[in-house]
Amino acid sequence: MKTVSIRELHTRTGHYVRRAATEPITVTDRGQAIARLVPATEPTGVTFAQRRLRPGFKRFLAAGPIGGKDSTQIISEDRDER
Known part of the structure; x- marks a missing residue:
């Protein structure tokens, strides 16, 4: 060495x-x-590109927006109150 x-x-x-x-x-x-x-080693495990979404999370994404107000709308309303 x-x-x-x-x-x-x-x-x-x-x-x-x-x-x-x-x-x-x-x-x-x-x-x-x-x-x-020391020499760099190749990363072990699954790379980001190889990852798959869990089935439950896929359903969550497919469901779309949950509802409620958009954060931009809430901030605008708060500013209007001042």
Whole structure:
């Protein structure tokens, strides 16, 4: 594992970020390890595009507006009262 000082990382950030894509890099401050740059991993689980709405929520959306006043209408009425 590569070790680099925080000052060197500041000076050559792009170089070390690209290098961290292939191997972990430990960042030190006065000889003490303070951080690690590690390769990014692919996200696990279901992506946003792959998600499906739950059946109950689909019915809720299909039902349309529940009723009542629109928030714009309520604000306008409140302003008119002043």
